[in-house]
Amino acid sequence: MDASAIRQQWFRDVIKSWATSVSLDSGKFKRVFTACVIDSDALHARPGGGQDHTKLRFADMQAVFTAMSRIRRTTDDELASRSWRQHSFGCFLEIVDFGRKTDMLPGMPGSFDPDKTMVLPPEETTEDAAGRAVPEPVIAQLDAHLALMGAAFSYGEMARADIELMMQTAYLVLRDTGRRPIEVASLSLKCLETRGDENTLVWDNVKKRRYGRKLPITRETATVIRNWQARRRQTEVPSRSRKQLFPSITDRSGFAHMDTSSLANALREWVAAIPVLLSDELDVQGRRMPFDRTLIFPYAFRHAYAQRHADAGVPVDVLRELMDHRSIVTTMSYYQVSLKRKREAITTLRKHTVDRSGRPAPFTSPTDYEAQSVAVPFGNCREPSNVKAGGKACAIRFQCAGCGFYRPDPSYLPAIEEHVNDLRADRETARAMDADDFVVRNLGDQITAFTNVADTMRERLSSLPRDEREEIKEASAVLRKVRATRDHKLLPLTVIRKETPDAS
Numbered sequence: 001m002d003a004s005a006i007r008q009q010w011f012r013d014v015i016k017s018w019a020t021s022v023s024l025d026s027g028k029f030k031r032v033f034t035a036c037v038i039d040s041d042a043l044h045a046r047p048g049g050g051q052d053h054t055k056l057r058f059a060d061m062q063a064v065f066t067a068m069s070r071i072r073r074t075t076d077d078e079l080a081s082r083s084w085r086q087h088s089f090g091c092f093l094e095i096v097d098f099g100r101k102t103d104m105l106p107g108m109p110g111s112f113d114p115d116k117t118m119v120l121p122p123e124e125t126t127e128d129a130a131g132r133a134v135p136e137p138v139i140a141q142l143d144a145h146l147a148l149m150g151a152a153f154s155y156g157e158m159a160r161a162d163i164e165l166m167m168q169t170a171y172l173v174l175r176d177t178g179r180r181p182i183e184v185a186s187l188s189l190k191c192l193e194t195r196g197d198e199n200t201l202v203w204d205n206v207k208k209r210r211y212g213r214k215l216p217i218t219r220e221t222a223t224v225i226r227n228w229q230a231r232r233r234q235t236e237v238p239s240r241s242r243k244q245l246f247p248s249i250t251d252r253s254g255f256a257h258m259d260t261s262s263l264a265n266a267l268r269e270w271v272a273a274i275p276v277l278l279s280d281e282l283d284v285q286g287r288r289m290p291f292d293r294t295l296i297f298p299y300a301f302r303h304a305y306a307q308r309h310a311d312a313g314v315p316v317d318v319l320r321e322l323m324d325h326r327s328i329v330t331t332m333s334y335y336q337v338s339l340k341r342k343r344e345a346i347t348t349l350r351k352h353t354v355d356r357s358g359r360p361a362p363f364t365s366p367t368d369y370e371a372q373s374v375a376v377p378f379g380n381c382r383e384p385s386n387v388k389a390g391g392k393a394c395a396i397r398f399q400c401a402g403c404g405f406y407r408p409d410p411s412y413l414p415a416i417e418e419h420v421n422d423l424r425a426d427r428e429t430a431r432a433m434d435a436d437d438f439v440v441r442n443l444g445d446q447i448t449a450f451t452n453v454a455d456t457m458r459e460r461l462s463s464l465p466r467d468e469r470e471e472i473k474e475a476s477a478v479l480r481k482v483r484a485t486r487d488h489k490l491l492p493l494t495v496i497r498k499e500t501p502d503a504s
């Protein structure tokens with residue numbers, strides 16, 4: 001270790017003396033020394049270079065703290081962890097304190113001291129950061145081997161067929177609801193509420209202690225849960241697990257419900273038993289490469305759930321509620337699209353834009369797409385005053401399917417389909433209200449026009465080669481994500497509001 005890297009003699013002397021008085025292993029010493037070099041550089045940049053310890057002031061201490069708070073890792077240039085940075089600053093203070101106590105720093109002013117503001121703010125939790133989602137094509141391969149889940153897994157005295165159904169249910173709930181593994185493992189036996197066609201999962205946000213949360217789920221997921229509930233009621237389980245959907249292994253287990261490690265182990269065994277799992281990446285010969293199985297773990301299905309919704313263009317505030325995130329910043333990470341990817345997506349989709357009759361009406365360039373149109377709920381709009389107003393000044397109340405300025409592309413297909421369903425529901429309501437014929441007729445005309453646009457786009461897509469269809473699908477997901485974070489009219493999506501006061 002080259003002590004000359006420390007630029008101030010007084011600092012070098014104190015460090016040497018301090019290092020002999022404490023027991024440090026070589027790894028720890030290296031970390032402390034690195035921190036000291038950064039401190040030394042920060043002082044060196046101050047007037048006088050920090051050479052005379054009697055002239056150091058509060059501003060010098062601030063300079064050291066600032067340098068510490070900006071330390072980056074040499075490996076990837078990312079900001080070092082908060083604990084590392086805070087610890088490094090602590091080492092500097094410890095060394096200075098040692099110098100004072102041992103009279104090695106006579107005359108060092110009392111103003112060269114930290115104040116209570118010199119504490120780094122807590123880091124945002126990155127647990128839910130995007131990027132670790134199991135890709136959808138891999139999930140499809142897992143689903144194709146669902147029968148193997150739990151097939152070789154032991155679970156106390158439970159019968160083989162029951163273990164299989166229980167673990168398969170747990171996986172499907174993880175996949176379809178995006179709850180954390182502990183939230184799935186600890187579901188109550190009565191976690192399902194059904195009202196008419198609507199199914200709701202009642203779950204506890206164990207991490208944030210927000211209990212009795214409600215999440216809308218599909219009929220298929222509800223059926224999966226119901227099937228296991230029926231079997232579970234006939235299955236002998238430890239007495240303390242009577243109220244749990246997924247019981248513990250024995251009465252002596254740590255929890256009344258299934259341990260998350262059991263879920264993780266069952267998942268790992270299942271994934272290992274699947275003969276082939278391929279990623280979408282190609283090797284040099286153009287063959288799909290094997291998927292890294294270590295990337296499949298229970299929490300990764302929560303990421304997949306969030307990414308699936310972001311890719312579908314679910315508005316960010318809706319996804320935030322679905323994920324029960326406290327901060328929208330966490331949810332936003334699933335919507336990150338680089339400018340380059342956005343530009344590529346527009347380059348792809350601008351060629352597949354149609355007019356209100358479904359006839360091709362491509363934009364001449366990506367710039368034309370971005371500058372001459374604005375995204376409205378069911379497509380792009382080319383009406384100049386509306387473009388200027390950012391899509392908020394439609395003179396005919398967004399009856400786009402009947403408008404000459406309407407230019408949808410395939411990324412709007414889900415929104416159009418959703419809108420047609422809403423219009424149908426509105427028409428039924430209008431009829432039930434004995435509304436005048438012109439109201440019902442208008443709704444009917446809109447349904448016909450939007451259906452025509454969607455059908456024509458779908459037909460055209462189906463006639464394209466598979467590669468091109470895939471490219472359009474990916475580009476559509478990118479643009480939907482971009483739009484979902486903007487402030488435009490939200491598409492109707494059902495989120496069940498919290499009934500209990502939010503602790504946040």
Ligand code: SF4
Nearest residue numbers: 381383394400403406
């Ligand atoms: S109705 Fe016409 S002007 Fe209004 S938003 Fe739709 S496309 Fe634009």
